[in-house]
Amino acid sequence: EDQVTQSPEALRLQEGESSSLNCSYTVSGLRGLFWYRQDPGKGPEFLFTLYSAGEEKEKERLKATLTKKESFLHITAPKPEDSATYLCAVQAPRDMRFGAGTRLTVKP
Amino acid sequence: DAMVIQNPRYQVTQFGKPVTLSCSQTLNHNVMYWYQQKSSQAPKLLFHYYDKDFNNEADTPDNFQSRRPNTSFCFLDIRSPGLGDAAMYLCATSREDRGYEQYFGPGTRLTVT
Numbered sequence: 001e002d003q004v005t006q007s008p009e010a011l012r013l014q015e016g017e018s019s020s021l022n023c024s025y026t027v028s029g030l031r032g033l034f035w036y037r038q039d040p041g042k043g044p045e046f047l048f049t050l051y052s053a054g055e056e057k058e059k060e061r062l063k064a065t066l067t068k069k070e071s072f073l074h075i076t077a078p079k080p081e082d083s084a085t086y087l088c089a090v091q092a093p094r095d096m097r098f099g100a101g102t103r104l105t106v107k108p
Numbered sequence: 109d110a111m112v113i114q115n116p117r118y119q120v121t122q123f124g125k126p127v128t129l130s131c132s133q134t135l136n137h138n139v140m141y142w143y144q145q146k147s148s149q150a151p152k153l154l155f156h157y158y159d160k161d162f163n164n165e166a167d168t169p170d171n172f173q174s175r176r177p178n179t180s181f182c183f184l185d186i187r188s189p190g191l192g193d194a195a196m197y198l199c200a201t202s203r204e205d206r207g208y209e210q211y212f213g214p215g216t217r218l219t220v221t
Contacts, residue, residue, distance in 0.1 A: 032208070041215070041217070042214055043112075043200075043214050045212070046211060046212075049209050051207065087151070089210075096153055096210075097153075098151045100149055101148075101150065103148075
């Protein structure tokens with residue numbers, strides 16, 4: 001069965017303290033791995049798509065990378081406005097599966 | 109701006125009283141999805157439409173139905189809501205069925221009393 005596991009469940013950082021979020025997956029026939037940001041009470045907001053191992057994408061303070069078994073979302077010098085839940089989702093041939101997310105809090 | 113719109117944003121219904129949630133999109137995307145998300149959990153796919161083709165997830169309860177009368181609109185019907193159906197319901201769209209990012213609406217928060 002396709003599975004997506006995100007770690008840690010929650011992460012507290014000081015402003016400027018860089019870190020990484022992990023998304024581990026087991027899926028047959030990966031069609032794409034997606035990162036989303038979700039603020040409380042809102043729908044997820046698309047960040048990145050990664051298709052193959054070795055691929056990297058960047059946007060402002062965020063950088064997403066992909067291997068054959070996991071993806072990382074690196075956050076460089078985070079700011080309080082980066083506080084949110086970050087969701088990873090995997091597209092397999094037969095379904096789309098989300099992880100439970102990492103809840104990031106950045107303290108000023 | 110092109111977007112995904114969900115109405116209402118908040119819905120309160122009584123146990124067993126049918127309820128309909130609506131979603132519209134101005135992105136002209138082929139695919140529309142309905143997800144259920146409970147607190148601190150991953151969004152769970154209920155079903156999706158590729159154009160007019162309906163795809164039901166195997167574990168979606170029969171209590172949940174959907175309609176897509178045209179490209180722009182999609183509805184989620186909950187025939188007899190139970191307390192366990194209280195959740196955020198998210199509508200999403202994507203350009204194609206596989207390998208394309210999804211764009212989400214703001215969600216409808218359903219409360220069952």
